[in-house]
Each structure stands twice: as C-alpha cells, then as structure tokens.
Amino acid sequence: MPRKVIEASTAVAEAVKFCKPAVIPMYPITPQTHIVERISEFINDGDLDSEMIHVESEHSALSAAIGSSATGVRTYTATASQGLALMHEVLFVASGMRLPIVMNVANRALSAPINIWNDHSDSMAARDSSWIQLYVESAQEAFDTTIQAFKIAENKKVLLPIMVCLDGFTLSHVYEPVDLPQQSKVNGYLPKYKPSNILDVKKPVSLGPIGYPDSFMHFKKAQQDAMDNALKIIKKSNSEFKTRFKRSYGNGLIETYNLKGAKFAIVCAGSICGTTRVAVDELRKQGIKVGLIKIKCFRPFPKEDIIAACKKLTGVAVIDRAVSFGFEGPMFTDLKAAIFNEKKKPLIHSFIAGLGGRDVTKNDMLTIFKKISKTKKPITEWLLD
Amino acid sequence: MAEIKEIRIHGRGGQGAVTYAQLLAISSFYEGFETQAFPKFGVERRGAPVEAYCRISKKTINLRSQVYNPEIIVVLDSSLLESIDICKGMQSGGILIVNTSKKLPNEYHTHKVFTVDASHIALEIFKKDIVNTAMLGAYASVTKELSLKSIFKALEERFKRRPDLIEKNKRAVSAVYHLIQ
Numbered sequence: 001m002p003r004k005v006i007e008a009s010t011a012v013a014e015a016v017k018f019c020k021p022a023v024i025p026m027y028p029i030t031p032q033t034h035i036v037e038r039i040s041e042f043i044n045d046g047d048l049d050s051e052m053i054h055v056e057s058e059h060s061a062l063s064a065a066i067g068s069s070a071t072g073v074r075t076y077t078a079t080a081s082q083g084l085a086l087m088h089e090v091l092f093v094a095s096g097m098r099l100p101i102v103m104n105v106a107n108r109a110l111s112a113p114i115n116i117w118n119d120h121s122d123s124m125a126a127r128d129s130s131w132i133q134l135y136v137e138s139a140q141e142a143f144d145t146t147i148q149a150f151k152i153a154e155n156k157k158v159l160l161p162i163m164v165c166l167d168g169f170t171l172s173h174v175y176e177p178v179d180l181p182q183q184s185k186v187n188g189y190l191p192k193y194k195p196s197n198i199l200d201v202k203k204p205v206s207l208g209p210i211g212y213p214d215s216f217m218h219f220k221k222a223q224q225d226a227m228d229n230a231l232k233i234i235k236k237s238n239s240e241f242k243t244r245f246k247r248s249y250g251n252g253l254i255e256t257y258n259l260k261g262a263k264f265a266i267v268c269a270g271s272i273c274g275t276t277r278v279a280v281d282e283l284r285k286q287g288i289k290v291g292l293i294k295i296k297c298f299r300p301f302p303k304e305d306i307i308a309a310c311k312k313l314t315g316v317a318v319i320d321r322a323v324s325f326g327f328e329g330p331m332f333t334d335l336k337a338a339i340f341n342e343k344k345k346p347l348i349h350s351f352i353a354g355l356g357g358r359d360v361t362k363n364d365m366l367t368i369f370k371k372i373s374k375t376k377k378p379i380t381e382w383l384l385d
Numbered sequence: 386m387a388e389i390k391e392i393r394i395h396g397r398g399g400q401g402a403v404t405y406a407q408l409l410a411i412s413s414f415y416e417g418f419e420t421q422a423f424p425k426f427g428v429e430r431r432g433a434p435v436e437a438y439c440r441i442s443k444k445t446i447n448l449r450s451q452v453y454n455p456e457i458i459v460v461l462d463s464s465l466l467e468s469i470d471i472c473k474g475m476q477s478g479g480i481l482i483v484n485t486s487k488k489l490p491n492e493y494h495t496h497k498v499f500t501v502d503a504s505h506i507a508l509e510i511f512k513k514d515i516v517n518t519a520m521l522g523a524y525a526s527v528t529k530e531l532s533l534k535s536i537f538k539a540l541e542e543r544f545k546r547r548p549d550l551i552e553k554n555k556r557a558v559s560a561v562y563h564l565i566q
Contacts, residue, residue, distance in 0.1 A: 005411040005420060031426075117426060137449075169426035170449060175410045176421045274447040357426060361450040 003177045008139035008166060011178045012078070012104050013038030015146035017048045018186040021102075022073035025053035025064035029083040030116050031168035032106035036078065050076075058083035062090040062101075069099035070207050072198030074150065077101065080168055081108035084122045088129070094161045095130035095223065097208040100153030100193075101161040103131075104146060107270065107321075108168040109356040117357020118168040120270065124298075124322035124330050130223050132162040132230055133298040135269040139178045141249055142166045145296075148237045148252075151190050155237075157229040167271040169357065181245060189244050227300040234297055253302035255294040256309050258284055262291035264373050265309075267335060268319040269295040272353075272360045279365035290369050295331060303338040310339055313346040315372040317379075321354045328380065347372075349379040358383075391452045392439040392524075395471060396461035399431040401517030404543075405459065406437035408521055409531075412539035413441045416531050421446045434469055441530075459524060460484060461503075461516050472496060482523050482565075484516050499527050501565040503557075510557050518554040522562035533562060 006014070012035050016024070024043075028036045042048035053068075055061045058079050069075040079087060084105055094101055105123050109115040123133055134149065136142045142164070149162040166172055199207060211219050231253065238252025249255050255273075258280050259265060266276050273294040283290045293309050293316070295302075310316060320329025327333065332350040339345045349372050354360040364383055371379060392409065396402030403424040410422035418441045425436040438452040454474045463485035465471060472481065472493070479496050483489060486502040501523050503516040510519075518540065525531040536558050544550045 003414075005407075005414045005422075007407075116428070169423075173426065174421060174423045174449075175407050176446070177414055177419065271449045274449040277447040359451045361453075362448065 003179045005175050005177050006139065007034060007173060007175050008142050009034035009106070009172045010038050011139040011143040012146055012164075012166065013042065014178075014180055015143045016076050017042050018181075018183060019074065019076070019102075019147055019150045019190060020048065021050055021076040023051045023053065023065070023068035023075050024077065025055050025061045025068065025075075026077050027055050027058045027061045027079070027083060029058070029080050031108055031118075031172050032078050032080040032083070032104070034172065035104060035106065058086040059090060062087040062094060062103075065101050065103075066090065066094050066097065066099055069094070069101050070097065070199045072195035072200070074154075074193045075099075075101050076103070078104040078106070080106040081110055081116075081122045084126060085110060088126065091126055091129035091131060091161075093208065096219065098159040098223075098226070099161055100150070100159055102146065102149045102153055103161065103163050104142075105163050105165045106168040106172045107165050115356040116168075118170045118321075119355045119357070120165070120321040121323070121355070123163055123165045126163070127299060127330060130160060130227070131299065132158075132160055132227070132234075133165060134162065134296055135165045135298060136171070136296070137271055137273045137294065139171065139174060139176050140247070142171065143178055143180070144241060144245065144247060144249070147186060147190060148241055150193075151237045152230065152233050154193050155233045156196070158226050158233050160223070160226050160230060165270065171271045179247075185244060189241065230300050231302060249296055250294065251305065253297040254305045254309060255296060257292040257294065259291035259293065259309060262289045262312075263314040264289070264316070264369060265291045265293050265313055266317050266319060266365060266368060267293045267295060267331065269298060269331065270321070272319065272321070275360060275362055276365050279362045279369065282362070282366070283369060288369070288373075298331070301334050301338065306335060306338045307342055310346055311344065315349065315375075316346045317349045317351055317368045317372045319351045319353050319360075319368070321352075323352055323355075347376070347378055351379075351381050351383060353383040387456060388444065389440050389442040389446060389448065390457065391455045392441070392457040392459065393452055393455040394437045394439070394459045394461065395465050395469070396435050396437075396517065397431075397465070398429045398433045398435050400435070400461050401515060402435045402461055403437045405461065405517040405520060406439045408518065408536070408539050408543060409439045409524065410441075411542060412521065412535040413439075413531055415535035415538050418442060419444060419446050425451075434465055455479065457482065457524070457528070459520055461520060463487070480527060482520070482527055484520055484523075499523065499565055501561055503561050506557055506560045506564070510553050510560070519557035519561040522558040522560070523565045525558075526562045526565045533559060
C-alpha cells in the first residue's frame, strides 16, 4: 500500500488492525477517542475480526484485557489521562502476571484543574508499574511502534505489557503521510502469538495467586530481569523492523540527531522532538554544534545508551513534560542518575515545558540552547512565558 | 515558496474548517507535497469560532508547534471578520481568501485579498451554506499549487462512505475555482 495522509489516531488503529488482536476491551476518553472509533469502524466493516468489549470504565477495560490475555490471546486497549489513572491498580496486575498486553496512551494532563490537553503526567505517573513505555514523535512512528510493541511484549524473554505513548491532540489529532505496508509484510515481522502458561479448562492452573514472603521477591526480581532483557529485545525488534520496512528509530531505545561533534544537546520525548530537530537544523546552519537525544524508551531506562550519547557533551538540557512534585522532572532525575558514576559528564539542566497543552515552539528550543551554552551553573526552569 | 507554507483556516463550529485543513493536506500530498493538518485543540461548539491549520512543504515536516505566522488565511464565514482579528500574525505579503459577496474594507488590502461568493454556489448545489470543500477550489485557483485533479482524488477518498456527495462536492470546487478573482 502507498503512503497516505491519515490522522495519527487512524495510524494507530491501522496498526492494531494489522496485528489482529483477538480481544479489545476499550473505554473512550479524550483524546484517545478517535482510536476507539476507528477500531470500531474496522470491526463493523468486517476489516478486523476482534471481539470489542464495551466496558463501564478504564479499570474494567484493563481488567477485561487481563482476563483475555490470560487465556492466551493477543489483547489490545488504549486510554489517556484520568483513564490511565483509574487503571492504576490493575496496571501492576497485568505486569505482575506477565501479560503481553499492548496499550496506546494518548498522553494528556491529569486534573485538577480539568485539562484535556497534552503532557506526560499520565504515563509518567505509571512509571513504576513494570510496563514498558515507548514514546513516539510522528504518526508513522506511532504506527510502526504499535506493531513493534506486540513483538517486544510477546517475546518469551520479556512478557511484559507495553504502553505506546503518543501526544494527545498534538500528535493524535494530526493528519500527515503514513506508509501502510502489506498485511503479508506485517505477518512476516510479527508471527502469530504463541502463549505459554494460559488459563485453560483442560489443564487448570492459577495465575497470580498469593505470593508469600518467601516467593514474592523472586517474582519481582524476574520482572526486573525481564525489563533488562527488554533493552536487547527492543533494539533487536527495531533493527529487524528496519530490515523489513526500511525504517527505524535510532536503536529503538534512544535516537540521536546531529549529535556528532555537538557540545550541547536537548533530551526530550514525544512530538516535541520534531520541533527540536528544526531548532537543531537552524543552529547547525549557523555553525553552532548542537544535537538532540530523543528518549524513545523510558522504561526500561536505556542507561548505557544515554551514557554513550552524553560522553562528549558539555551541557545537556532535559525537557520534561511532567513533574514529580516536590522534586523535579522525572526524566531529568533519571538522566542524572544514569550518568552519576561516570568520570566525565556534562552539566545537566532541567526545563519543565508544555504542561496541559502549553505549546512548545522552535523559539523555546533556541532559547534553551542559548541558555545552556552560556552558563557554568545548572539551570532549573519552568517555561512559563 | 517558503520552506514550509503555513495556512490557517477560520470557520464556525459545524462549517467544516477542520475538514478543510484535512482535505487540503490530503490533496496537496497527492500534488507531491509533504503535508500536516491539525485543528486548534479545544472544545468545539457549533457556531463558535474554529481554527484549523495546514503545513505544506517539499521536505519532511518535523515542526509540531502551533501555527502563528500563516502565509495564507482562508475564511469560510465572513461574519468572523467582525468578531476576531482574522489577520493576526499573518506574514507580510500574505494571502487572504474570504468567502463573501461583498468587497472587503480597505484595511485588509495590505494583504493580497481574494474574495468569492462560495455560499451562493453552496446554496445552489447543496441547498446548504456549507462552503468548506468549495473553498478548496479558491485555494487551488489562487496559489496555482494544487490541481483540481488532486482535490477530486482527496474528495473521493474522504467521502468513500457517502458516494452521493462526491459529484456535488466536485461541482462546488470547480465552480469556485473558476469564479474567484
């Protein structure tokens, strides 16, 4: 199939169609709604043979997804903001039971005050739920990553649920060209899901029953090991995707742009990476050596890749679109922690930007580059003007 | 043409400004451009002022901020001229395309102004004052960067589920294309 101009939400729905999940329990919430609508249309038109379960809340959506996935079938859902917050307790059940559920999050702020617009506070608040978190920049990347997510989650060395996060409105409602492949090509990349340890009446087992103090910690260690394995599997899935589809996103964990010879870099995630590229291009044209480090995978955190990317830099600005209130931006904390033990490390600055849909512009990025190239002290700043 | 051409569309909720931006992105893509379209993200209400945006470029479009300095502004409902600052942020030498039967006041003529009575055509063809598709014809005629063929292809794609609307919309686009000056 050729490239087509479609909405990023449609691109996500198309990806789901290509991956053919058996069960899709979903509850609509702005700005994820268009994903639910498109998938419903596909099912209605007979283009997708999935069971859509209309649930009464997001808590039920993920609970139904857990039940479905535990019976050994490919399972998908999507949510945003308050919906993800309402799922919170079951997020841990899905990951603890090692169920490879794929979920898109159309990132949106959390209330109060009520705000339907984009930032990363919803998914960042679910950081420690043992879900893999991937952030995307474009409609094409949303499509590609949703397909990759099934492959990564279902890998026997991983078996963890994945959130594929796309910026609500700022990306989810954008129309742009997307390359939609042939079904056979996706089939070649993503084999049929072969589950293990499923709920089966012919061979009854219990999944996720009580873990006593003598065993519980082993389960948690196994989850942590699976996250470590995921670092390799995500890279592998990205390079295999490149071989088949001629597209890739850095090494699957991080992507560097114009980092060669750069003294300063911006670190960010999601759609603002695109705007940062434009600022980098503009400064490079003026001979100013700056670059971008895009965090595609936030959990597991790609520590080694970050260390390598930061090695030759003098200053780094981390742009967070969420806040750990009482401390700082979550990516800023992680980046500092990742390189703490390195002998040679850049000065790391924190910028909080784009909360609740506040636009982040090329000029914001130019200003940040200017500020970090002129200081010898770490900056902590909220972009409020 | 600037590296990225930015277009802002003004309408009222229900008039199809968002669809206009999407159709402009789809048809300009068929014309060989890279494109991006998105609405002003908000809570839309019927009758309230609505904005939508389009970016058109020969190269990949990475920019994802909102549009502040459009080169072209398309106005679907001329009553908006009285209630909002339509030309806000417009680039100097920019193009203003308005659906109206009247001559615009002198203050607008610092821009390149084009007017067309698309409502008249829409009322004739659809029996409704819905001008968004018709005004694509105005864009094509004024910029010479979009062909009727590409618009028609976009209309066929968009109204796949409503084939009865395709021919009427094509007629409206053509009529405005030939009428505007």
